[in-house]
Amino acid sequence: MGLFSNPQLRRVAQDGVYSTPLTSGITSIAVMAATYYVTRLALSYMDPNHQKKSDAKKVSDTKLGKLGVNRKEVKLNEYEEQIAMELILPDDIPVTFESIGGLDGIIASLQESVIAPLIFPEIFSSTNGLLGAPKGVLLYGPPGTGKTMLAKALAKESGATFINMHVSTLTNKWFGESNKLVAALFNLARKLQPTIIFIDEIDSFLRERSSGDHEAMAMMKAEFMTLWDGLTSSTDRILVLGATNRPSDIDAAILRRMPKRYAVSLPDASQRKKILSIMLANVPCHPSFDMDEIVRKTTSYSGSDLKELCRNAAMVPVREVLRSRTGREKVEQARQSSKTGGSVHGANLAMTVRPLKNSDFFQVDVAHAAPTEPDALD
Missing domain, CATH: 1.10.8.60 (Helicase, Ruva Protein; domain 3)
Structure with a gap:
């Protein structure tokens, strides 16, 4: 009996096509895979945030490249790409500590108790855990006294990765997306540490909580504080820096996480x-x-x-x-x-x-x- 003794196989061979159950299965799998990827690609282009995500990736790649970050080693998800757009490059900041007048005492304290522990953790390491950079620093005082300039100078001279976090970046109309962005903020800070997260007008974001708060905002605040409290590992070198002219409006739980507070008053x-x-x-x-x-x-x-x-x-x-x-x-x-x-x-x-x-x-x-x-x- 030969291969073509089967009448059905003989007819297929005479027509110039040879098919078996195995090849038919492979073809079906290939068609299904192609359909899956084509559908996925089409859905990605139908995503209303497709262009925003694409732009975020380009900007973050550029900034991380200028910071000397190896993208092959540091992998970012789409949420971390959005947060990476808020990175501040030291070369883009014209402000230094020398260009700030009248705040020498605060500058010296920031250099000693904030910058040094972040950049030289081995000097401040101890078994009792008393040394090291604080988890949070608050700059408060009347408008126009130089709080934001101090933050810019820190970004310029600290040598740490500086994230100028805008609250609008963390807010999203879809339920649960803001929590993912908050998690991405701390994940990115951990990947690029030592990191300073700066929040200007922090009272507008982390103000006193009340029963009238929107559920999504309440969840975002809770997520932020939970992840902030997680920065207790000796290997984490992450600092949250806030500035405000209304410190009394900030939630007490937030103030507890910012033990270093500097009053930036009007100059004498x-x-x-x-x-x-x-x-x-x-x-x-x-x-x-x-x-x-x-x-x-x-x-x-x-x-x-x-x-x-x-x-x-x-x-x-x-x-x-x-x-x-x-x-x-x-x-x-x-x-x-x-x-x-x-x-x-x-x-x-x-x-x-x-x-x-x-x-x-x-x-x-x-x-x-x-x-x-x-x-x-x-």
Whole structure:
């Protein structure tokens, strides 16, 4: 009996097709697998968050690459990719501790009790567990006193991975997704440690809990505190840094997890003088300029107020030049040149800007042009 003694097999062979139950099974499996992957791909493109997830992966890959993270060793899921978008690169931050005036005491304490334990854990290791970085640090004080600048300087100089966590990133309209994002936040921090998680205006997120809280928000807060409490291992080097101007609104359970608290108050006279010295370091000043007079007149000013004061004062000499006849001609030339695709350099015009005087401070900027006067630059 030969292979083709079976009439059915003989007919299949004569038609040029040879089939057995084994090959039929393989074909069916291949078709099912192809159908599965095609359907999965189609569903992924139908996902309304597909583009958002794709963009998150690109941004996180770029940032992690600049931080020197080996993506072959550090694997991230889709939630961790979204959190990785909040990473802050030290090269993108222009603020250092030297550029912050009047907060030397707080800076020194942060360097000793926060940065050093994170970066050099072997120095602070002990059998009794008393040494080491705290789990949380709170910066509180009036608006404009430099709390966010301190956080930026920490990101610049700490050497730790810095996650600037926005509450909007953790919130999601789908039930349970916010909890997954919170878990991804701490998982990513653990993978990239030493890590500082910064939450600005922390009172808006972790405020006092009440029975009127939405269920999803209550669950997210509980998840956050549970994972925060899990940072008790001696191998974890993760710090939660918060800033607020309303510390009384923060939940008591959150304050317990932030044992290091720094009151960033309004600067006194010596602090204001140092802040002004930093801000006016590269500004040409008249020989008669008296900084002490500005210091005396700025009682109760915050660092942000002083910056705005200096900015307005520096604009006064520039405004005088722009409102002069020569300045108006240069501005008109620049406007006409921009229409034709050309460019006009203002170097010659900038040379006519006079040095800063005390009288330039505390002036009220007007919205209308100054009265026509003889051109002082002619």
